[in-house]
Amino acid sequence: MRIAIEAQRIFRKDKHGMDFVILETLKELQKRKDGNEYYVFVAPGEDWCLEESENLHIIELRCPTYPLWEQIALPQAVRKLKADLLHCTSNTAPLWCPVPLVLTLHDIIYLEPRQHRSPSFYQEMGWHYRRLIVPRILKKARNIITVSQFECTRIREALQLPKEVIKAVYNGYSAYFTMQETPDESIVQYIPHPDFLFFLGNTDPKKNAARTLKAYALYLKASQTKRPLLIADLKEEYIDQLLQQEGITGIKEHLYYPGYIGNKDLATLYNAAFAFLYPSLRESFGIPILEAMACGTPVVTGNVSAMPEVAGKGAILVDPQEPQKIADALLRLENDATLYQQQVNYSLERVKLFSWKHTAEEYVKIYHCIHQ
Template identity: 45%
Template sequence: MKIGIEGQRLFRKNKHGMDFVTLELIHGLQQIDRRNEYVIFIQPDSDICIEEIANFKIQAFSSLAYPAWEQWALPRIAAKERVDILHCTSNTAPIWSSIPQILTLHDVIFLEKPQTTGSSKNWYQRFGNQYRKAIVPTVAQRCQMIITVSNYEREQILKTLPLPQGKLKVVYNGVSRRFKQIQNKRELINIKEKYRLPKKFILFLGNTDLKKNLKGVLLAYSIFVENSETVIQLVIVDLKQKYLSEVLKELNLPGLQEHIVLPGYIPNRDLPAVYNLSDLFLYPSLRESFGLPVLEAMACGVPVIASNTSSMPEVAGDAALLVDPKDALLLANDIGAMLSHNNLRQRMIRKGFRQAERFSWQNTAEQVLQIYENTSKSRVTRMAA
């Protein structure tokens, strides 16, 4: 069997969630499958993070814009490569393709009412949402199989799209083995100096997407600061100073700026050390389909506070403090409790290690490979009928 995998953005320098899921899946498949052939379709860029091996070929090609790359160039080049199955990994796929397609649909947030999670001020994200709205309902009907990442998201998809239940499979994400407790003190010191991190800090992976709940975190942190004798700084990753200043002004909290550190975008290779250096990880999103950073922090031995909404109770289990993300006072109280009560911290850290161990990329790869094989068998059966 010859399998095509769409990984359009994998070579870009600043990767995000779906990119890493696809990258780890490919690495997992390289470990377990030497029998089938693979072609990875990628947009050329600077971060060459996948190596070709005997049965894995990289096919890099460019296009002026992502819709043209996916809708026009990808199906044609995949057909020339004579792949038997095309796995599109990031919510969208070609509408017209002669090749049986499998789609990973991470979420359907873009099809939900705007007031559920809000809409981003980022034009790129707004365009992406409109593109997905236009493409996904049609593609979902035409794909042979759809993979999603949690039982919560499966239910959301079935509420939103008229799909037969057997067409939608849940395959959990995994946690890379790189996310672990780091004993090398020099490595930790180097990362601390590289990003000018404080000695003690609370870590929050924020960005301009309103579902990440930046305003809720800032309100809760302001309450925590006001009621704390010793202030622990808040480190917010992947956020620009201008945007933070605007939000703080809107919340009437300009003085909070002196307690916040903005290291910018942190590459995935440095994140394990950043988690290790932190005292607490916050992930009180308004809406998530999985929540991989929750497990990454747990694997690094960091206590976690997450939301009691969407997929996060499913992923975190009882290994995190779960809080209503819209209740800033409760979140502030949980921050104070986690930082001041050592017995609670140690209990959550132990539970976190056990929870993170339940999720591996090898298991993810094995389940996806089984879906490839089942889809191929179904195709052969239909052709023989």
């Protein structure tokens, strides 16, 4: 088969969840000897993180905006290629497609009611674009892939899709997320000492940054150790705004906020951290849960949406709406060495259920069902 795969953003420098999902899956597809040829369509970018091989070819498309890239340049290039199918991997796809379409729909958060506008113009425009495009392409997609059973049920019920059209395929985690005997000293560029608390958030309201900071303030009041909090992917101005909003400006001296952290450095930081905080309000999967677990780091995560499905019943699951519950979980880990070690052991076993190799295998099964 000649399989066209949209991976528009994988060469951008600051990658996020969907970028890593398809990048790591492409690396696994590249290892296969299945007779398929994979043609990956990308936009120009600084980080050339994937090399061509005998069975994988990279086609760079230049276009001034994402909608033009997806709606005009991509379908024209696919038609010229004479591909057997097109797999669009990041929630949207061309309204007109010359070949059978597979769509990865990571979530439908943008189709659900929201309390306020997105904090950045880019996020706001993306929200409107997805709301416009997604309902129109779902009926045209031959198969829809999503990333958890929770999201599969949510999408099927909300959009009234036939059961056979949509399938959950779990994400994996990268091999360099592994337990290190001695964390690399490079962490000092982010935080001057190890054994900190780690929160990976952004300005998306679902990441629950305000309540996480409130929980940390409650933790500081009760803790004798008072571990500092490293916050990834949030700028100081936004953090200051949240601290003012919650009336907890006094905790700022305990915070470190280097901004965006590259994926390779994340592995070292997970290893150096005492615990990882991921109390989101809504996740379709939650790859950072697996990344931290693979490094043997206890995770405090939400008891809603797909997080229990990924973290498993043995994880520390809390109500993300309740800062006190988040703080109490941190204090239990801090004060109970047996519980802490149990969570380390549990984490290392849990992640064995997930891999990018399995993700790639499931994708190929779907491709072949379409081609039969």
